[in-house]
Amino acid sequence: MPISVFLVEDNQKIRENLIPALADLGAASVMATAESEDEAIGWLAKHKGQWDLAVVDFFLKQGTGLGVVQWCNGREAHQHVVVLTNYPTQATRVACRDAGADRVFDKSTELEEFFEYCLDRHRKP
Known part of the structure; x- marks a missing residue:
């Protein structure tokens, strides 16, 4: 069963690409989205x-x-x-971790690592 993802992303184009990419993994399904805090x-x-992974x-x-x-x-x-x-x-990464994020990924260069993280969450919830 795929993990349930809550996606917080204000860029429509990124949402439109990320949602099917997560579904294609077979490990994650976006259950809802939000554009603001x-x-x-x-x-x-x-x-x-009710959710397994929040992607913010x-x-x-x-x-x-x-x-x-x-x-x-x-x-x-x-x-x-x-x-x-x-x-x-580096300051953003530290602030996010200090706020309680489990991981921080760069949309431009770390998407493969992000998808692998999602697969790992699916394998060991």
Whole structure:
């Protein structure tokens, strides 16, 4: 059974490409999306424990991915949070990890690693 992914990404083109790419893995299925910090937190609050992986962009239409990541602290053991960003500076990576992200991936150069991470989550939830 594929892992349930909640995708927080404000770029429609990236969503349109990422959702089928995750489905093609056979290991992940996007159950919902959000474009802003408030929208993401609202969805997470209504669906506690129902998702396996939150994939969060750093910059959003409103707010930032950091607020979403921080809100996920205290999540269940099977739930993981990763940041997928075009802005993977060292400071961004540290801030995301400090906020509670399990991993940070660069959209431009680390998609293969991101997909492998998703496959790993599928193999050992």
